[in-house]
Amino acid sequence: MKHFFTILSHELRMLLVSASTYIAAVMFLGLMGFIFTGILEKYSTAPQDLSPTIVFFQLFWIPVIFMVPLLTMKCLAEERRLGTIETLLTTPVTTAEVVLGKYAAAYLLYVSFWSSTYGFFYILRRFAGDQHLLDPGPIVGGYVFIAVSGLLFIAIGVLASSLSRNQAVAGIVSFGLLFALIIGGRYLADAAWIDSESLGPLKAAVDYGQVLQHYEDFTRGVVDIRELLFYATGAALALIFSILSVEVKILHS
Amino acid sequence: MKSEETPPAAEAPAIEVSHLVKTYAGVTAVNDINFRVPRGEILGFLGPNGAGKSTTMRILTGYLPATSGHVRICGIPVADEADAAKRKLGYMPENNPLPEDMRVSEYLYFRGRLKEVPRRKLGPRIDEVLELCDLKRVRHKIIGQLSKGFRQRVGIAEAVLAEPPVIIMDEPTIGLDPHQILIVRDLIASLRGRMTVVISSHILPEIEVTCDRVLIINQGRVVAQGAPADLRREILGRSSYEIEIAGNLGSLPLVLGTIDPTLRIADEGKPGADGFRRIQLATERDDELGEALLRALVGQGLRVRALSRAQPTLEDVFLAATRRSWDAVAPPAPAAGFPHRP
Numbered sequence: 001m002k003h004f005f006t007i008l009s010h011e012l013r014m015l016l017v018s019a020s021t022y023i024a025a026v027m028f029l030g031l032m033g034f035i036f037t038g039i040l041e042k043y044s045t046a047p048q049d050l051s052p053t054i055v056f057f058q059l060f061w062i063p064v065i066f067m068v069p070l071l072t073m074k075c076l077a078e079e080r081r082l083g084t085i086e087t088l089l090t091t092p093v094t095t096a097e098v099v100l101g102k103y104a105a106a107y108l109l110y111v112s113f114w115s116s117t118y119g120f121f122y123i124l125r126r127f128a129g130d131q132h133l134l135d136p137g138p139i140v141g142g143y144v145f146i147a148v149s150g151l152l153f154i155a156i157g158v159l160a161s162s163l164s165r166n167q168a169v170a171g172i173v174s175f176g177l178l179f180a181l182i183i184g185g186r187y188l189a190d191a192a193w194i195d196s197e198s199l200g201p202l203k204a205a206v207d208y209g210q211v212l213q214h215y216e217d218f219t220r221g222v223v224d225i226r227e228l229l230f231y232a233t234g235a236a237l238a239l240i241f242s243i244l245s246v247e248v249k250i251l252h253s
Numbered sequence: 254m255k256s257e258e259t260p261p262a263a264e265a266p267a268i269e270v271s272h273l274v275k276t277y278a279g280v281t282a283v284n285d286i287n288f289r290v291p292r293g294e295i296l297g298f299l300g301p302n303g304a305g306k307s308t309t310m311r312i313l314t315g316y317l318p319a320t321s322g323h324v325r326i327c328g329i330p331v332a333d334e335a336d337a338a339k340r341k342l343g344y345m346p347e348n349n350p351l352p353e354d355m356r357v358s359e360y361l362y363f364r365g366r367l368k369e370v371p372r373r374k375l376g377p378r379i380d381e382v383l384e385l386c387d388l389k390r391v392r393h394k395i396i397g398q399l400s401k402g403f404r405q406r407v408g409i410a411e412a413v414l415a416e417p418p419v420i421i422m423d424e425p426t427i428g429l430d431p432h433q434i435l436i437v438r439d440l441i442a443s444l445r446g447r448m449t450v451v452i453s454s455h456i457l458p459e460i461e462v463t464c465d466r467v468l469i470i471n472q473g474r475v476v477a478q479g480a481p482a483d484l485r486r487e488i489l490g491r492s493s494y495e496i497e498i499a500g501n502l503g504s505l506p507l508v509l510g511t512i513d514p515t516l517r518i519a520d521e522g523k524p525g526a527d528g529f530r531r532i533q534l535a536t537e538r539d540d541e542l543g544e545a546l547l548r549a550l551v552g553q554g555l556r557v558r559a560l561s562r563a564q565p566t567l568e569d570v571f572l573a574a575t576r577r578s579w580d581a582v583a584p585p586a587p588a589a590g591f592p593h594r595p
Contacts, residue, residue: 087344091368
């Protein structure tokens, strides 16, 4: 892992000098600000059951399915399209170091985007003078959930990027995978046919992989080790497949 | 590791390839290639498109695994100790891929770190290679905005950056104008003796000027190797003369026989309006026959207007060698030598 930090710092640098990062950041913060304002307006007219923080983080999947493909689609697809993967892998660097370095850079950027939304809560606290809307529990739970689930989401984006040399294809694949994981899982759990006796194990698996359910647990302060494990192993699996995918594509190039 | 058969690194040849075979999905791209490159030599790799040049080079760098056979770089087996072998190598792939959105100096710094050049030495070393490749003016420019000639030199700068003992360049002069080719050629020549260089090309004069030794491959096989001059003699085997002559040519074969028994008419042109015709003569002799030829012809009352000794170029050697091997291996392998590239 000698070269991991070289690649990580290089990737971070490249992300920070590219215009697309800033466009993505502005759009992300614009969208989240819009959602946040909408929630506050709703709360100012009528009392609601849930804390506004919970409602805010509940919509995490909207930026996730757009942002993660944007951040990750370039990382391996572009290297292969330009052919720079060949110069990269003929230095004493392993494929694992390359993939992990790029993954870590995208993850850090993803987390830093999200952490900048803390500004919303800060402004509200500063100017509203009303503390009852800002329960610290759900805020901490929400951010912990974002950090933990991001491990898996970014890994899925990296995997999609390793599958194609075309950025657009990589982006759409990762969009599709994330959509299936977050929203598709929810629909599957609600479907009637899955309740039948013979599909018991499948039902259990689908219930285990309910991302939105995990979110609710986190904001309620329940940090279940099984859920942490779900994201950690999912991320590890996606990264192992990414590494294998890069190596296999070299063999068949 | 398997060190008992490995000669000590100091004496081992820079590159040692034995019985190298590479097949892609049933198609043989490289078929039992053997060669050695001593240290400090510049080796030219010649072959028609799809002959297996790039595939061989990629195997040398450890980027592609071989189907069978061994490759050693400075005595280190590439397949078993890939990392150690990669430390000995500088590589510039075909078409010289570079990241578009980095500055030249940033790129070299990043590559230097990956190649484990100590941070302390990297700054001065980057200045050195920028100077060597005449890139000082563009060091702060973004690579994507550079012209082809500069990009090519960035690729070469990158290959020599870590001062590896072996440098492999796949078509370093492709797409350059003659002036830039000259610069790149000088650059490669300046590495002679210090580093072992392998370059591939199908620009033949290029190879002839730069390289100490040439390896011609066709359809995945080595069809000829040696110094350019030796190859010329070996493959073409003789020298030839061209004369422009007028007069009664009936006695010409006899006259030629008196000069040298192997001298004969290879080709005879039609006489022009002024009676002069162009005749090509071939001989097995290597030494100069020009003077004797001229004296004998004039002595016979023939009018000689021009005499020149034709120097077969590497181009002729290349065509002869690849044609020869084509004839030899064409029937069993119609698709051989065209590696599948998606």
